[in-house]
Every structure is written in structure tokens, then in C-alpha cells.
Amino acid sequence: MIIEGRNAVKEALKGNATIEKLVVTKGSVDGGVSVIIGMAKDRGIPVRFVDKSILDKQSVTKHHQGVMAYTTEFSYCSIEDILSARRGSRHLILLLDEIEDPHNFGSIIRVAECMGVDCIVIPSRRQATVNETVIRTSAGATQYMKVAKVGNINDAIRYLKDQFIPVLALDMDGKPLAESHLDGDLALVVGNEGSGVHALTKKLCDGAVRIPMVGQIDSLNASVATGIALYEITRQGK
Numbered sequence: 001m002i003i004e005g006r007n008a009v010k011e012a013l014k015g016n017a018t019i020e021k022l023v024v025t026k027g028s029v030d031g032g033v034s035v036i037i038g039m040a041k042d043r044g045i046p047v048r049f050v051d052k053s054i055l056d057k058q059s060v061t062k063h064h065q066g067v068m069a070y071t072t073e074f075s076y077c078s079i080e081d082i083l084s085a086r087r088g089s090r091h092l093i094l095l096l097d098e099i100e101d102p103h104n105f106g107s108i109i110r111v112a113e114c115m116g117v118d119c120i121v122i123p124s125r126r127q128a129t130v131n132e133t134v135i136r137t138s139a140g141a142t143q144y145m146k147v148a149k150v151g152n153i154n155d156a157i158r159y160l161k162d163q164f165i166p167v168l169a170l171d172m173d174g175k176p177l178a179e180s181h182l183d184g185d186l187a188l189v190v191g192n193e194g195s196g197v198h199a200l201t202k203k204l205c206d207g208a209v210r211i212p213m214v215g216q217i218d219s220l221n222a223s224v225a226t227g228i229a230l231y232e233i234t235r236q237g238k
Contacts, residue, residue, distance in 0.1 A: 001071050004064040004136050006032050011140020013039040018072045021046045025055055025066035036067055060132040074130040074142065076149040077119065079156055083163060085118040085146045090237060091165055093187040094230070095121040097153055097197050099222055102128040104193060106137025107223035113141035115230035120145060123153045153189075157204045160187050167205045169197045170229050172218070174208030177232040182209075184237075188229060193222050 003012050003019075012019060013036065022040040024033060026049045040047050055064050077085070082093060094117045099105050105128040112120055128134060129149075135142050150156045157167050167187040168174070189205060191197035202208060211220065211228050220228070 001073050001135075002058065002060060002132050003069040003071055003140075004059055004061050004067070004132060005139075006036060006065045006067050008136050008138070008140040009067050009069045010036055010039065011143045012069055012071065013043065013045075015140075015143030017069075017143055019043070019045050020070045020072070021048060023048050023050055023055060023058075023068045023070070025052045026050060028066045033067060040069075061136050063136065074135075074147075076130075077146045079121070079148055079150050079159055081146065082119045082121065082148055082160070087118050088116050088237075091185040091187075092117050092233065092237070093119050093121065093160065093165065094226070095153055095156060095167075095187060095189045096123075096127065097189055097201055098123060098126045098192040099190070100126065100128055101193055101222075102131060102133040103137050104128070104221065104223045105130075106134040106142075108190070108226050109134065109138040109145050109147070110141040111223065111227040111230060113138075113145045115227075115234045117230065118146070119148055121148045121150060121153065121156050124149050124151055154201055154204055157187070157189070157201065161204075161206070166207075169202045169205040169208040170210070170225060171197050171202060171208040172210050174210040176212050177209050177229060178212075180207075180209050182233045182236045186233060188233065190222060190226050190229075 003009050094112050165185045165187050169189045
């Protein structure tokens with residue numbers, strides 16, 4: 001797997017990613033690149049300087065910023081690992097019901113990491129996976145966020161409920177976020193960009209919450225909606 005872009009590569013070097021080599025455009029001498037090169041050398045990671053055309057050819061995102069790191073494939077955790085991933089005083093888990101756009105997925109990972117989410121749970125089918133685009137869009141947050149891939153998101157909801165963790169769907173028919181009690185252990189389900197949370201999945205949840213809107217447009221981008229919801233959950237949890 002290739003990690004592209006200065007922020008994503010820097011976070012990978014700071015984190016626990018297994019980096020096989022760093023590739024840098026010849027002649028890159030500005031401060032940001034120099035810091036990245038120094039971090040790589042401190043970790044004993046080989047650094048290769050090549051023509052920009054080589055990075056352009058190998059880049060997946062086409063936004064490599066002159067720096068690319070070659071790493072092992074992303075390592076997903078299991079459903080059993082979810083409860084051991086608690087980062088704060090309570091469990092906060094995010095379940096994605098078929099988020100298909102890798103840019104949305106990367107943005108969700110970024111905001112989830114910033115808001116203290118313990119783990120993101122994704123289905124194994126009809127869902128964007130952690131790839132080069134997701135890593136870059138997350139600005140390196142994939143290095144700190146646990147992601148569990150499961151065969152069926154509904155089974156994951158049942159598992160969490162068996163562990164006495166309330167599960168709420170983010171849905172237009174739900175109760176306004178500010179009027180909901182969101183200060184304890186919680187799992188939030190965010191639905192597909194077009195169809196939202198599936199009917200059966202919503203039925204399995206303990207309830208639903210919504211973001212009140214007053215404009216003419218009655219829907220938000222999935223990553224934006226996730227950020228708003230997680231902010232309110234985090235605010236109430238403090």
C-alpha cells in the first residue's frame with residue numbers, strides 16, 4: 001500500500017505503520033520534506049530520491065506532494081477487539097452502513113479520530129475500504145483509528161447491544177441531537193450517502209437521532225453529518 005501526501009506520510013512515521021521505504025522527489029529541500037526525511041532516517045527507513053515523473057506514474061491519488069511511503073496493507077481489527085479499544089471514560093463506537101465514497105470514508109475517519117471515537121465498524125461488502133485515497137483524505141488519522149470489518153453490520157449491532165451499549169441511528173426521523181441523552185456509552189450508525197440507514201438496521205437500533213436543519217436543502221454530506229453528530233455526543237460526554 002502507498003501512503004501519499006506530506007501530512008499522511010508524517011502521521012504514518014509518527015505512528016506504528018510498518019514502512020518499507022520512503023520515496024521523495026529529487027531536489028525537495030523545503031522544511032516540510034526535510035522533517036519527513038529526518039523522521040524516516042531516525043527510524044532506519046530507506047529513503048530514495050527519484051524524478052517527479054516516477055511519483056506521478058505510481059501515485060493513486062495524484063496528489064502525492066513529492067512524498068510517498070510504501071507500507072504493509074492496513075490491518076483491520078475484529079469485532080471482539082472493539083470493547084478493548086476504549087480511548088476515554090466511556091465507549092464511543094461508530095458503525096458505517098455502506099459508506100461507498102472513499103473521500104467520505106477518509107473524512108469520517110479523520111473527524112472520528114478528532115472526536116475520540118474508539119473504533120469504526122464497517123461491513124465487508126458495499127463499503128469503501130481503507131485504501132490510498134482514504135488514507136490521504138483522513139490526513140493520516142488511519143494510523144490512530146481502529147477499524148473493524150464485519151460480515152454483517154446488523155450482527156455487530158446485536159453484539160454491542162448484548163454488551164449493554166446503546167445503539168442509535170443517525171436518521172432524519174430521529175429525535176433532535178440536542179434533546180437526546182448522549183452522555184454514556186454509545187454506538188452511532190451512519191447510513192449510506194444516498195439511501196441512509198437500512199430499514200432493518202434502523203429497526204435493530206435502540207432509537208434514532210437527527211440533525212435539525214432550517215435551510216432549503218434537507219440533507220448533509222455523510223462526513224459532515226457525522227462530524228456534527230459526533231461533536232454533540234462529545235460535548236454531552238464532557
